[in-house]
Amino acid sequence: MTRASWRSRLGFILAAVGSAVGLGNVWRFPWLTAENGGGAFLLLYLLVIVLVGVPGLLGEFVIGRRSNRNPVGAFEQLGGRHWRALGGVALLASVVVLSFYSVVGGWILRYTAGSVTGAYFGAPQQYFAAIDYGFGAVAFHVLFLAITAGVVYAGVDRGIELATKVMVPAIVLLLGGLAAWAATLPGAGAAYGFYLTLDVAYLRANFLDVLAASAGQALFTLSVGAGVMLTYASYLGEDRSLAADGTIIATLNTGIGVLAGLVIFPVLFSLGVAPGSGGPGALFISLAGAFAELPYSRLVGTVFFGVVALAALSSSISIFEVLVAYLVDEHEATRSNATAVVAGLFLVTGSVAAMVPSLFTLLADTIANLALTAGLLGFLLFAGWVLGSKALAEYESGAGPLARLVSVPWLYAVAIVLPLFLAFSLLSGIAAVLGVTLGFELLAAAAVVGVAGCIAIIRGPTAVL
Numbered sequence: 282m283t284r285a286s287w288r289s290r291l292g293f294i295l296a297a298v299g300s301a302v303g304l305g306n307v308w309r310f311p312w313l314t315a316e317n318g319g320g321a322f323l324l325l326y327l328l329v330i331v332l333v334g335v336p337g338l339l340g341e342f343v344i345g346r347r348s349n350r351n352p353v354g355a356f357e358q359l360g361g362r363h364w365r366a367l368g369g370v371a372l373l374a375s376v377v378v379l380s381f382y383s384v385v386g387g388w389i390l391r392y393t394a395g396s397v398t399g400a401y402f403g404a405p406q407q408y409f410a411a412i413d414y415g416f417g418a419v420a421f422h423v424l425f426l427a428i429t430a431g432v433v434y435a436g437v438d439r440g441i442e443l444a445t446k447v448m449v450p451a452i453v454l455l456l457g458g459l460a461a462w463a464a465t466l467p468g469a470g471a472a473y474g475f476y477l478t479l480d481v482a483y484l485r486a487n488f489l490d491v492l493a494a495s496a497g498q499a500l501f502t503l504s505v506g507a508g509v510m511l512t513y514a515s516y517l518g519e520d521r522s523l524a525a526d527g528t529i530i531a532t533l534n535t536g537i538g539v540l541a542g543l544v545i546f547p548v549l550f551s552l553g554v555a556p557g558s559g560g561p562g563a564l565f566i567s568l569a570g571a572f573a574e575l576p577y578s579r580l581v582g583t584v585f586f587g588v589v590a591l592a593a594l595s596s597s598i599s600i601f602e603v604l605v606a607y608l609v610d611e612h613e614a615t616r617s618n619a620t621a622v623v624a625g626l627f628l629v630t631g632s633v634a635a636m637v638p639s640l641f642t643l644l645a646d647t648i649a650n651l652a653l654t655a656g657l658l659g660f661l662l663f664a665g666w667v668l669g670s671k672a673l674a675e676y677e678s679g680a681g682p683l684a685r686l687v688s689v690p691w692l693y694a695v696a697i698v699l700p701l702f703l704a705f706s707l708l709s710g711i712a713a714v715l716g717v718t719l720g721f722e723l724l725a726a727a728a729v730v731g732v733a734g735c736i737a738i739i740r741g742p743t744a745v746l
């Protein structure tokens with residue numbers, strides 16, 4: 282059986298952008314920005330995207346294209362059988378993310394329909410409290426999952442590529458239209474001020490917290506750490522510049538995130554709603570409530586939640602595809618059987634998340650970040666210390682002169698600098714879960730020891746000395 286592949290460069294880029302652009306941009310990014318001081322968060326987030334997100338994304342691309350395999354098969358093929366476990370971490374991260382993501386996807390579908398009928402307009406807070414968990418949430422999660430499975434079942438080129446080629450341009454156009462409309466609202470000036478001005482004092486006082494939040498969000502929004510980008514790159518030929526494609530993908534993703542903020546903050550400010558309030562429910566309570574008060578509320582609400590539904594779907598199909606690719610490559614399943622098995626799995630895990638709020642929050646807030654960080658840390662140590670010069674050759678294959686200029690610094694970043702950064706955030710995340718506060722120095726020392734230990738295990742003690 283010949284392995285699936287993308288039909289065109291644009292198809293790959295749009296599919297990867299579709300994966301990156303999702304609830305992370307429209308739901309998670311605005312509330313994290315609001316919670317972490319507006320412009321202060323935006324600045325660090327942009328820095329982390331450029332310095333960690335993009336090189337990390339390229340690490341996944343290199344492993345995927347070099348092996349032409351799903352995560353488990355990729356690490357086995359490139360490193361030997363004992364590396365399969367690292368692919369297992371990626372599969373696990375995919376399960377964690379889609380289990381809660383599909384529940385939020387269900388909420389979005391429900392709000393799209395609710396905008397047409399005006400269901401939530403009267404009492405947005407009570408409406409959200411009534412639908413967020415329970416059997417209704419399960420039903421909409423199942424609907425969201427069914428659409429996702431349908432696209433994946435249709436195949437890489439005929440399903441995912443075709444769907445994202447329509448979805449991504451639609452998202453940009455509709456969001457652009459909404460941003461233009463939002464600019465006419467009375468609170469727009471104040472909103473841009475909050476969003477785009479940097480509060481240096483705030484940043485100084487809360488640097489570590491803002492850094493941790495922006496690092497987690499940078500990985501989440503670029504879909505790295507769960508093997509999604511690795512799998513998408515495994516359907517690529519050798520003739521493309523991974524660095525150029527990765528830069529385009531990250532730029533479009535960030536642009537769309539910022540654009541979403543240009544819609545959301547003016548709407549909130551126009552009604553005097555404090556953007557920091559509401560947490561994860563902000564989108565559904567404050568924003569939906571704001572729509573209800575504004576002119577053309579049904580139209581605006583439907584377009585907005587429709588856009589978010591498209592964005593969420595183009596991300597969920599990418600996570601679903603990781604597990605399907607694993608079953609097709611490693612267990613010789615047909616695509617239809619693999620799709621059915623994966624759908625069955627998420628039917629269970631997503632339904633449990635939709636019934637048990639504390640589990641949902643644990644997955645969405647904490648475990649997802651930890652799993653993606655651990656996944657990417659493993660991938661990069663592998664690329665840097667197991668592949669080494671082969672990673673460099675893969676990066677350079679198809680690369681233009683500009684991308685080649687930074688190929689060696691990229692490898693050093695992937696082998697040393699990024700693992701230190703990721704180990705630091707992983708440890709501080711774990712410490713936060715355990716409820717212990719470790720100082721910056723202690724965390725940094727533990728990160729150095731941990732990374733050096735990993736390198737010593739991979740390459741022998743002499744590699745570290």
Ligand code: PFF
Pocket residue numbers: 300301302303304305306375378500501502503504505506507508509596599600
């Ligand atoms: N990048 C997606 C978003 O921003 O909504 C979410 C996501 C997709 C996270 C795939 C992780 C992943 F592997």
